[in-house]
Amino acid sequence: MVGLAAAKVLSLLYIAALLAGTSISEFRGASKLANSIKDETTQLLVYANNANVPGILKRGAILPLNLDTHLTLPGGCCSHRATPSLSPDARSIAYVHLSDGQPRREAVTIYNVEDQSQRAVFEAEVIWGISWAPGGERLALVADRAPDQGHNLYIVDLSSNAVTQLSHGTVHIDGNEYAISNHAPPSWNQVGSQLAVEVRSTHEQPENSAAGSIVLWDIEAHQLRKLTDGVDPAWSPAADGIAFFESSRQKCFTIRSDGSEKKLLFALGKRPFPSKSAPLFYPIVWSPDGKQLIFHQWVDADLITDTYRLDLVNGKLSFIGSSELQVVNWRTNTSTLITGKKSADQKPLSCGSTTRCSWAVSFSEAARRILAEGSMTMP
Numbered sequence: 001m002v003g004l005a006a007a008k009v010l011s012l013l014y015i016a017a018l019l020a021g022t023s024i025s026e027f028r029g030a031s032k033l034a035n036s037i038k039d040e041t042t043q044l045l046v047y048a049n050n051a052n053v054p055g056i057l058k059r060g061a062i063l064p065l066n067l068d069t070h071l072t073l074p075g076g077c078c079s080h081r082a083t084p085s086l087s088p089d090a091r092s093i094a095y096v097h098l099s100d101g102q103p104r105r106e107a108v109t110i111y112n113v114e115d116q117s118q119r120a121v122f123e124a125e126v127i128w129g130i131s132w133a134p135g136g137e138r139l140a141l142v143a144d145r146a147p148d149q150g151h152n153l154y155i156v157d158l159s160s161n162a163v164t165q166l167s168h169g170t171v172h173i174d175g176n177e178y179a180i181s182n183h184a185p186p187s188w189n190q191v192g193s194q195l196a197v198e199v200r201s202t203h204e205q206p207e208n209s210a211a212g213s214i215v216l217w218d219i220e221a222h223q224l225r226k227l228t229d230g231v232d233p234a235w236s237p238a239a240d241g242i243a244f245f246e247s248s249r250q251k252c253f254t255i256r257s258d259g260s261e262k263k264l265l266f267a268l269g270k271r272p273f274p275s276k277s278a279p280l281f282y283p284i285v286w287s288p289d290g291k292q293l294i295f296h297q298w299v300d301a302d303l304i305t306d307t308y309r310l311d312l313v314n315g316k317l318s319f320i321g322s323s324e325l326q327v328v329n330w331r332t333n334t335s336t337l338i339t340g341k342k343s344a345d346q347k348p349l350s351c352g353s354t355t356r357c358s359w360a361v362s363f364s365e366a367a368r369r370i371l372a373e374g375s376m377t378m379p
Contacts, residue, residue, distance in 0.1 A: 024055025029323020045086035045329040054084040083129035086329035088136045096127045129185030133192045140186040151180040177202045187235040196233035210247040234283040249279035
């Protein structure tokens with residue numbers, strides 16, 4: 001029995017070591033996403049949820065990253081979603097990794113893509129998701145940190161590493177009790193003064209999407225209020241509009257921050273959109289010019305999603321591919337704009353396995369028209 005137990009531990013350590021050294025290029029779906037990039041200045045942060053592996057895609061290439069991102073310990077504890085974030089200038093990644101096993105601690109570390117330097121900025125028992133502020137100076141986090149119960153919301157000032165805790169357990173709005181959700185990272189408004197945060201009613205099972213609501217957290221005024229029922233908020237960085245899914249994850253709406261102008265953006269089952277047989281999954285992603293968006297449809301228990309791109313100008317829907325890739329952040333690399341140079345270290349893309357991805361976005365005239373005119377009509 002001792003020999004069997006030892007063999008099991010060695011096996012788990014071997015698997016963890018393999019995952020820690022895994023490149024995003026080894027996951028299915030990366031090549032199709034990279035080949036869909038038409039612009040030399042675009043960089044996409046992609047995320048493999050099952051292995052906690054982030055990666056950066058350029059047009060037809062993967063930028064090499066030297067990161068130890070493992071979250072598991074011998075015995076199988078504790079793999080979970082830990083959504084990373086790419087800085088607004090696309091020069092740094094904020095990612096989650098295991099920093100200590102006894103007692104268990106996870107850390108958010110900033111990795112500089114250009115010089116490969118790293119620095120830890122936050123620690124907690126469990127960290128679920130990160131969102132980089134539009135000015136680049138702060139992070140918003142959902143994390144579990146003793147002695148507080150449940151999931152809580154934190155702000156990290158990157159110039160001083162000062163941490164501000166916004167929530168302490170449950171929050172009360174209009175006589176109702178809610179818990180911060182660990183299903184979606186918070187989403188910043190365009191000036192970095194408010195966050196759109198998914199919460200779940202404490203009177204329902206936390207996994208029940210019907211229990212989901214979206215609240216707006218005013219960081220400067222230290223106030224919060226309920227905006228609407230729904231999940232997976234994605235705030236436009238260029239307009240006063242928040243995209244979200246209703247509880248059945250069959251429809252995507254936009255709404256203004258004052259609660260007005262709630263409009264249907266698209267619905268599954270309506271031509272040319274896919275059927276209702278699988279739910280929408282992960283927050284939607286707006287393109288930098290606001291003329292396109294990416295959405296995912298969960299089609300398999302192993303977190304395999306079908307990824308689609310919707311052109312808001314001509315109404316054309318394109319199927320990108322099936323993968324375990326979630327698009328979290330979509331950025332424009334400012335250094336590429338300045339120098340016009342490609343990294344000599346970037347590797348040609350050769351993928352063929354599984355992952356989840358990431359892009360975060362801007363919002364311009366086409367998206368503003370949708371917010372102003374109502375739901376999109378499709379040919």
